[in-house]
Structure formats: C-alpha cells, structure tokens
Amino acid sequence: MRREDFLRDxxxxxxxxxxxxxxxxxxxxxxxxxxLAVISFIALTDEKLDTVIxxxxxxxxxxxxxxxDLLGDRLAA
Amino acid sequence: xxxxxxxxxxxxxxGASAGIGRATAGVLAGxxxxxxxxxxxxxxxxxxxxxxxxxxxxxxxxxxLDIDAIPAWLKGxxxxxxxxxxxxxxxxxxSRAVRQFDVAHFDQVMHANLASAxxxxxxxxxxGVHAAECAMVLVASVGAYIGQPSNIVYGxxxxxxxxxxxxxxxxxxxxxxxxxxxxxxxxxxxxAERTRRTMSEAQFAGLxxxxxMGIGKxxxxxxxxxxxxxxxxxxxxxxxxxxxxxxxxx
Ligand SMILES: NC(=O)c1ccc[n+]([C@@H]2O[C@H](COP(=O)([O-])OP(=O)(O)OC[C@H]3O[C@@H](n4cnc5c(N)ncnc54)[C@H](OP(=O)(O)O)[C@@H]3O)[C@@H](O)[C@H]2O)c1
Numbered sequence: 582m583r584r585e586d587f588l589r590d591x592x593x594x595x596x597x598x599x600x601x602x603x604x605x606x607x608x609x610x611x612x613x614x615x616x617l618a619v620i621s622f623i624a625l626t627d628e629k630l631d632t633v634i635x636x637x638x639x640x641x642x643x644x645x646x647x648x649x650d651l652l653g654d655r656l657a658a
Numbered sequence: 659x660x661x662x663x664x665x666x667x668x669x670x671x672x673g674a675s676a677g678i679g680r681a682t683a684g685v686l687a688g689x690x691x692x693x694x695x696x697x698x699x700x701x702x703x704x705x706x707x708x709x710x711x712x713x714x715x716x717x718x719x720x721x722x723l724d725i726d727a728i729p730a731w732l733k734g735x736x737x738x739x740x741x742x743x744x745x746x747x748x749x750x751x752x753s754r755a756v757r758q759f760d761v762a763h764f765d766q767v768m769h770a771n772l773a774s775a776x777x778x779x780x781x782x783x784x785x786g787v788h789a790a791e792c793a794m795v796l797v798a799s800v801g802a803y804i805g806q807p808s809n810i811v812y813g814x815x816x817x818x819x820x821x822x823x824x825x826x827x828x829x830x831x832x833x834x835x836x837x838x839x840x841x842x843x844x845x846x847x848x849x850a851e852r853t854r855r856t857m858s859e860a861q862f863a864g865l866x867x868x869x870x871m872g873i874g875k876x877x878x879x880x881x882x883x884x885x886x887x888x889x890x891x892x893x894x895x896x897x898x899x900x901x902x903x904x905x906x907x908x
Contacts (some may be wrong), residue, residue: 590776594757594758598759616861617755617757617807617808618755620753620754620755620807620856621754621755621757621808623856624752624753624754624755624758625752625758633852633855633856634856635855635856636854636856636857636858636859636862637858637859638860639858640857640858640859640860648685649798
C-alpha cells in the first residue's frame with residue numbers, strides 16, 4: 582500500500598479532512614488520537630496490511646511517522 | 659456420579675481445534691462421551707481428536723460461516739446415530755471502535771457467533787438428528803453484560819446468544835432439547851493472547867485487575883459446559899451461567 586493512501590485512511594480514522602496528515606505531526610497534538618484511535622489503528626493495519634501491530638510498540642510511538650515506521654516495508658513510498 | 663456421566667452420549671463440539679472448544683472436547687470425552695470435533699483447521703482438529711481418551715471420536719471440519727448449509731451438514735453427521743448434545747464453542751472476537759463500524763464487520767462477527775448458533779439449533783431439531791433427550795450449550799461472554807469500548811459488535815453478538823438460549827429453550831422444549839449458555843470472562847486461549855497483543859502492558863494489567871481470581875483456564879469453562887450438557891442439569895433450561903472467577907461480582 583502507498584504511504585500516501587495509508588495517510589488518507591488515517592485522516593478518515595481520526596476524522597480529519599482528507600490530506601491533513603503528513604507524518605510529521607506529534608500524536609500528543611492530535612485531539613482525536615485517543616485509546617480508541619489506537620485500537621482503530623490496529624484494526625486498520627490488520628484489515629489493510631494484514632499485520633497486527635503490538636500494543637506495546639504502539640504505546641511508544643510519539644509521531645505519525647513513528648506509527649508508519651512500525652509498518653516497515655508494507656508501505657511503499 | 660451418574661448425573662455427570664456422559665457415557666454413551668454423542669456430542670458435537672464446535673471450535674474444538676483450539677482453546678475452550680478443545681478443552682471441552684477433552685472434558686466430555688473424559689466423562690465418557692463420543693466427541694465429534696468441529697473447526698476449520700484439519701491439522702489442529704486431528705491433534706484434538708488424537709489426544710482424547712476413549713472414543714472412537716471423529717474430526718468434522720466445516721466452516722460454520724456457511725450458515726445455510728449447517729442443517730444439512732448436521733443431518734449428515736447424525737446419519738449413523740443421533741446427537742445427545744452440541745457445545746457451540748466456535749466464535750470470533752474482533753476489536754473495533756464504532757468509528758470503524760461497517761456491515762462487513764457486523765456480518766463477520768454476527769454470523770460467526772450468533773447466526774451459526776441459530777443454524778445449529780435448526781439443524782439439531784430435525785427429526786433423527788437429536789436423541790430423545792438432548793442439550794445444547796452456547797458460549798456467550800461477560801462482554802454481553804459489561805460495556806467494553808471497541809467490543810460492541812462482539813458484545814451484541816454474545817448478548818444475542820443469551821437471548822437466543824432463552825428463546826430456543828422454549829421453542830425446543832417440544833423436541834426434548836434443553837438450551838443454556840455460559841458466559842466466560844477472560845480465559846487463557848489464543849483469542850485472549852490476540853487481545854493481549856493489541857494492548858499496552860498497562861492496559862492489559864488493568865484488565866487483569868478486574869479478574870479477582872486471575873484469568874481462567876479453558877478447562878474451567880469446559881467443566882461448566884459438561885455440567886449443563888449432562889443429566890445433572892436436566893431441570894436447568896434457558897439460563898446463562900457466568901464462568902468468570904468473580905469478574906461480574908465486583
Ligand atoms: N478466551 C476468552 O477470553 C473468551 C472469553 C469469553 C468468551 N469466549 C468465547 O469462547 C469461545 C471460544 O473461544 P476461544 O478463546 O477458545 O477462541 P480461539 O482459541 O480463538 O478458538 C476459536 C475456535 O473457533 C473456531 N472457529 C472460528 N470460526 C469458525 C468457523 N467459521 N467455522 C468453524 N469453526 C470456527 C476455531 O476453529 P479454526 O481455527 O479451526 O477455524 C477455533 O477452534 C468463543 O465463542 C469466544 O467468543 C472466549
């Protein structure tokens with residue numbers, strides 16, 4: 582999946598206007614990044630990328646880019 | 659004790675390739691029952707059957723999402739001898755916040771957990787499929803009683819099973835089939851392990867905290883199912899028995 586398309590899915594997940602997220606955002610600055618968003622992120626990667634991100638590494642992510650890094654080469658530039 | 663003995667009984671156990679279903683197959687076989695073990699994974703089903711005492715037990719792989727084919731499949735299973743019971747342990751849990759709700763998610767969980775049970779009941783009540791005295795046990799969850807974020811569709815499917823147990827108990831009285839349910843709290847299985855992996859350590863610690871006797875073993879649920887299937891429960895019908903180490907008592 583393309584990084585860009587995944588960011589658009591994350592926009593939708595966080596109820597942001599399409600095209601909002603770039604990757605540089607700090608998660609703490611995103612009002613809609615809450616515990617349910619975390620669970621929804623796990624469901625999203627499971628559904629779209631067929632991978633289960635473990636909760637402990639998710640808890641360590643500080644930026645949107647950190648989240649994308651967890652997906653490794655499943656995201657194409 | 660005779661009332662807990664299942665000698666001579668034939669029982670279909672769904673979800674027998676893992677977790678609670680596999681433990682249930684073991685406990686029922688230990689009480690003398692002949693087990694028909696259902697799941698989708700042939701290898702894991704064969705492993706379940708190979709480990710059962712007594713027998714001859716059989717593996718009956720079948721995808722319970724093929725809902726409308728279930729009654730005919732049951733008829734085939736009972737062609738040689740009628741069933742004395744079904745322990746319906748198969749089920750799926752998928753965590754999703756309502757912000758990601760869609761029909762595909764609803765259908766997946768509701769069909770695997772609830773529609774499968776209703777189709778099994780339809781199949782079981784057919785003439786020749788059930789013995790004169792028969793019992794069905796559905797595996798619900800405390801998730802039907804406790805509001806859990808992101809577990810809404812799962813909880814609704816399990817609450818549906820609890821209501822279905824009551825309705826079926828009344829409707830199948832004339833067929834000699836009792837229908838009850840169990841409602842486990844967190845039990846140490848692959849399902850619980852998958853849930854744990856999607857949580858941070860702090861979140862999982864919080865969940866454990868709500869289990870005053872720790873998390874359950876699959877056998878803890880299996881024993882309750884065995885009781886409800888047997889003659890010891892012959893005057894128990896339409897109930898849901900929590901098997902939860904005190905989780906709901908808090
Ligand atoms: N573990 C808990 O903490 C807990 C708590 C409350 C309630 N429960 C309930 O207890 C039941 C058993 O859970 P578990 O923890 O033992 O789960 P598990 O380890 O994930 O096992 C699930 C079983 O269901 C079978 N299954 C799933 N979908 C199926 C389908 N479409 N057709 C046929 N078989 C299917 C699986 O078989 P294959 O893999 O071979 O397809 C497997 O044998 C479930 O209903 C669950 O909701 C569990």
